[in-house]
Amino acid sequence: MSRYEVRIVGFGGQGVITLSKMIITASSLYEDLAATQTEAYSSSARGGKCWAEIVIDLDKKVKLIDYPKAMQPYDFLIILSEEAAGDVKSDHLKINENSGFLVWDTSTIQKFRSVKRINKAIGIPVQKMAVEKFGNMVFGNSILFGIFTILSGIFSEESAIETIKKFVPAATLDKNLEAFELGKQEANEFLKQLKGAKN
Helix, strand or coil, X not given: CCEEEEEEXXXXXXXXXXXXXXXXXXXXXXXXXXXXXXXXXXXXXECCEEEEXXXXXXXCCCCCCCCCCCCCCECEEEECCHHHHCCCCHHXXXXXXXXXXXXXXXXXXXXXXXXXXXXXXXXXXXXXXXXXXXXXXXXXXXXXXXXXXXXXXXXXXXXHHHHHHHHCCHHHHHHHHHHHHHHHHHHHHHHHHHHHHHC
């Protein structure tokens, strides 16, 4: 099966929906892959629970996603709030070479019990890094997009950069590209550690 399923969960204001739209844009517009995106957020919106799911078919011959919602176990999970972390179980992720990644924000999540049982879990203080290095938490999206680009391998870095150009104001492009590079570095370092652990 060539479906690749992603779930992003956090709270309103963290860029959950925007990040999901960046992923689907890079996949469908620039890589010509069939993809769908679904989303939901509480009526309180900013600060309320928020999630988005992306389904991508990695087979370029497929032109239509037959079922748009992601199904457990997922290929990729991004968890950005403690409430969302409490819902995650180790069997929520697929276990194979190109899947099973969990990315979580250590600056917003203090307790994440099930993370110890997940092999491909990368904890990064995304929000803290975005504020300290770039002056605003909105740059966390580009950090996460860089991480996803490297770990998933679904679309090229060129496609990712073109996507960033479409989504961010021209005045912030350079900073967003720096944030994207930072995310790539974190992901590449994580992959090195994974490889070292296997040897």
